Amino acid sequence: xxxxxxxxxxxxxxxxxxxxxxxxxxxxxxxxxxxxxxxxxxxxxxxxxxxxxxxxxxxxxxxxxxxxxxxxxxxxxxxxxxxxxxxxxxxxxxxxxxxxxxxxxxxxxxxxxxxxxxxxxxxxxxxxxxxxxxxxxxxxxxxxxxxxxxxxxxxxxxxxxxxxxxxxxxxxxxxxxxxxxxxxxxxxxxxxxxxxxxxxxxxxxxxxxxxxxxxxxxxxxxxxxxxxxxxxxxxxxxxxxxxxxxxxxxxxxxxxxxxxxxxxxxxxxxxxxxxxxxxxxxxxxxxxxxxxxxxxxxxxxxxxxxxxxxxxxxxxxxxxxxxxxxxxxxxxxxxxxxxxxxxxxxxxxxxxxxxxxxxxxxxxxxxxxxxxxxxxxxxxxxxxxxxxxxxxxxxxxxxxxxxxxxxxxxxxxxxxxxxxxxxxxx
Amino acid sequence: xxxxxxxxxxxxxxxxxxxxxxxxxxxxxxxxxxxxxxxxxxxxxxxxxxxxxxxxxxxxxxxxxxxxxxxxxxxxxxxxxxxxxxxxxxxxxxxxxxxxxxxxxxxxxxxxxxxxxxxxxxxxxxxxxxxxxxxxxxxxxxxxxxxxxxxxxxxxxxxxxxxxxxxxxxxxxxxxxxxxxxxxxxxxxxxxxxxxxxxxxxxxxxxxxxxxxxxxxxxxxxxxxxxxxxxxxxxxxxxxxxxxxxxxxxxxxxxxxxxxxxxxxxxxxxxxxxxxxxxxxxxxxxxxxxxxxxxxxxxxxxxxxxxx
Numbered sequence: 001x002x003x004x005x006x007x008x009x010x011x012x013x014x015x016x017x018x019x020x021x022x023x024x025x026x027x028x029x030x031x032x033x034x035x036x037x038x039x040x041x042x043x044x045x046x047x048x049x050x051x052x053x054x055x056x057x058x059x060x061x062x063x064x065x066x067x068x069x070x071x072x073x074x075x076x077x078x079x080x081x082x083x084x085x086x087x088x089x090x091x092x093x094x095x096x097x098x099x100x101x102x103x104x105x106x107x108x109x110x111x112x113x114x115x116x117x118x119x120x121x122x123x124x125x126x127x128x129x130x131x132x133x134x135x136x137x138x139x140x141x142x143x144x145x146x147x148x149x150x151x152x153x154x155x156x157x158x159x160x161x162x163x164x165x166x167x168x169x170x171x172x173x174x175x176x177x178x179x180x181x182x183x184x185x186x187x188x189x190x191x192x193x194x195x196x197x198x199x200x201x202x203x204x205x206x207x208x209x210x211x212x213x214x215x216x217x218x219x220x221x222x223x224x225x226x227x228x229x230x231x232x233x234x235x236x237x238x239x240x241x242x243x244x245x246x247x248x249x250x251x252x253x254x255x256x257x258x259x260x261x262x263x264x265x266x267x268x269x270x271x272x273x274x275x276x277x278x279x280x281x282x283x284x285x286x287x288x289x290x291x292x293x294x295x296x297x298x299x300x301x302x303x304x305x306x307x308x309x310x311x312x313x314x315x316x317x318x319x320x321x322x323x324x325x326x327x328x329x330x331x332x333x334x335x336x337x338x339x340x341x342x343x344x345x346x347x348x349x350x351x352x353x354x355x356x357x358x359x360x361x362x363x364x365x366x367x368x369x370x371x372x373x374x375x376x377x378x379x380x381x382x383x384x385x386x387x388x389x390x391x392x393x394x395x396x397x398x399x400x401x402x403x404x405x406x407x408x409x410x411x412x413x414x415x416x417x418x419x420x421x422x423x424x425x426x
Numbered sequence: 427x428x429x430x431x432x433x434x435x436x437x438x439x440x441x442x443x444x445x446x447x448x449x450x451x452x453x454x455x456x457x458x459x460x461x462x463x464x465x466x467x468x469x470x471x472x473x474x475x476x477x478x479x480x481x482x483x484x485x486x487x488x489x490x491x492x493x494x495x496x497x498x499x500x501x502x503x504x505x506x507x508x509x510x511x512x513x514x515x516x517x518x519x520x521x522x523x524x525x526x527x528x529x530x531x532x533x534x535x536x537x538x539x540x541x542x543x544x545x546x547x548x549x550x551x552x553x554x555x556x557x558x559x560x561x562x563x564x565x566x567x568x569x570x571x572x573x574x575x576x577x578x579x580x581x582x583x584x585x586x587x588x589x590x591x592x593x594x595x596x597x598x599x600x601x602x603x604x605x606x607x608x609x610x611x612x613x614x615x616x617x618x619x620x621x622x623x624x625x626x627x628x629x630x631x632x633x634x635x636x637x638x639x640x641x642x643x644x645x646x647x648x649x650x651x652x653x654x655x656x657x658x659x660x661x662x663x664x665x666x667x668x669x670x671x672x673x674x675x676x677x678x679x680x681x682x683x684x685x686x687x688x689x690x691x692x693x694x695x696x697x698x699x700x701x702x703x704x705x706x707x708x709x710x711x712x713x714x715x716x717x718x719x720x721x722x723x724x725x726x727x728x729x730x731x732x733x734x
Binding site for chain 1: 483484486487565566569570571572588590591592593676677678680681682683697698699700701
């Protein structure tokens with residue numbers, strides 16, 4: 001009891017006046033679902049359309065969105081705060097690698113019983129692979145809503161000038177790095193390439209998974225990325241710098257150079273397609289390809305994106321919340337999402353059926369590589385314990401040393417392993 | 427005995443009653459401000475101090491009292507050490523640079539006869555603009571390949587510099603932006619101080635043999651600017667210690683923590699790592715530095731400042 005009151009007092013003090021209106025806001029009429037989502041720049045229009053069509057298809061149910069969070073980090077913070085201070089929304093869209101943290105705080109409702117009642121879920125477009133995106137250990141914490149994976153963007157104008165063939169872009173790292181070096185040699189302020197290694201461990205894991213490696217050992221008590229696969233990944237980054245002449249740009253600087261038509265190759269999430277198409281110079285011929293294959297058999301790629309999570313504890317609202325989640329992650333909801341954002345749908349019917357996105361993918365080749373990579377996409381690994389973000393920083397900081405040529409791949413990987421080991425739960 | 431007691435008693439009673447009444451009225455009148463002061467300033471500060479002795483993490487169901495453990499961790503945390511030394515470096519570069527330049531520019535504008543208001547407005551522009559928006563402009567100016575700054579340097583044969591992306595250049599770049607940000611403020615404050623100096627003093631100094639402009643500056647302007655300088659140093663120091671938005675918008679502390687500063691580390695720990703207790707400890711250190719700085723400045727400088 002003392003803990004409870006202290007906790008409530010602390011929560012109230014910290015969340016401050018912000019929490020009060022949310023507590024009130026969460027108690028709408030029983031048929032009005034309160035839903036929260038992140039990154040309005042990507043998702044606002046899509047969410048409005050989904051709410052509209054959902055209400056039209058389900059008389060008596062409606063959706064009200066709370067103020068969206070600017071990023072996945074903000075979104076998980078908001079829900080964690082509300083978990084303490086009260087005022088959780090009925091449904092929240094949360095970053096895939098934040099699900100683990102929510103499950104460790106016991107916030108999401110396990111969706112397995114709901115799925116069992118649905119019957120043949122694979123026939124409704126939710127394959128085991130796609131359901132896996134929303135699973136944390138044994139818990140179905142959420143339903144994948146938008147997914148992304150890393151692809152490679154090319155400026156075909158520069159590729160041509162560097163003697164490459166835009167219709168025959170590199171499919172392995174050796175030729176990609178060689179091409180990058182030739183783009184740099186063009187001079188005239190052109191930069192070779194950028195591999196989006198900063199910000200988080202996502203792109204590092206793309207190389208690690210590509211070699212068939214894993215972040216941690218199976219029992220999650222020790223690091224596993226310091227083996228042969230991890231070393232090969234770090235050496236590849238080193239080669240991007242030394243042979244591919246990759247400059248140590250910030251992500252923003254690299255994107256600006258790419259938009260301005262002054263960078264040959266940019267490798268990052270498929271979610272950039274929308275902003276690339278909006279921001280890139282009109283005379284730049286933009287192309288995309290799949291990530292170069294490293295290990296044809298064991299190679300995998302990480303998935304980014306978000307999942308719909310049911311948070312309400314009120315059993316009476318579960319049915320309505322589930323209806324909304326299945327609509328948003330069903331074929332029609334996913335069609336709206338992909339057309340509006342460039343993320344890959346988390347529903348096989350939406351992706352293949354001509355009534356939904358079948359023709360869209362034929363007509364928009366830029367979106368295709370991410371879609372085609374889905375079979376080898378696996379969950380973006382979330383580290384156990386409370387130091388997840390700190391572990392990510394440790395990884396990124398050691399990659400920075402290689403990119404700045406301040407450390408050898410071997411030394412940086414060793415420090416990375418030691419640093420991460422200290423941060424794992426004991 | 428009864429008489430002896432009876433006499434002073436009413437007087438004392440009346441006195442205390444009046445005293446009590448006045449006291450109560452005083453407290454009543456001061457109550458709104460007192461309550462506000464407690465709720466908005468002292469209460470949160472006490473809560474912050476309390477939290478810094480706990481291991482509370484955002485969303486965690488429980489918290490434990492861990493005494494000085496957070497502070498012990500601070501002394502061994504390399505990131506905190508970098509953040510602290512970067513912040514002190516920033517303060518150490520930006521204060522003298524912006525005050526030196528600011529005073530020079532204020533003297534030039536004040537000494538000139540035309541376009542004073544225009545110059546004042548131009549130099550003040552960075553202060554009124556939104557820094558986060560301006561950071562985007564700086565990001566473009568300092569872009570390693572397409573940025574105008576590197577293009578200009580290229581014309582005089584200087585190889586392109588990776589201003590915000592290399593760990594050697596990122597702090598100098600942030601300091602440069604810091605000077606730009608604070609300069610206008612300093613200029614305007616010094617100009618206000620300069621206009622308050624009586625003209626006769628210059629004439630008197632000249633009569634007494636202060637022939638050169640340098641002598642007049644040394645003997646009249648500088649001493650009489652004392653109070654202004656004290657104020658400017660204090661305000662600029664606090665503004666510099668609070669450096670956060672440029673770091674958050676431009677570098678996020680990178681690469682490899684090279685541009686980590688105190689408030690950014692505090693923000694990271696509290697709102698990215700969710701370690702509210704540890705973050706509170708950093709904030710306490712930050713408040714401590716501000717407090718010490720204020721005390722030192724008012725104590726030492728106060729004695730030397732000439733309030734003409």
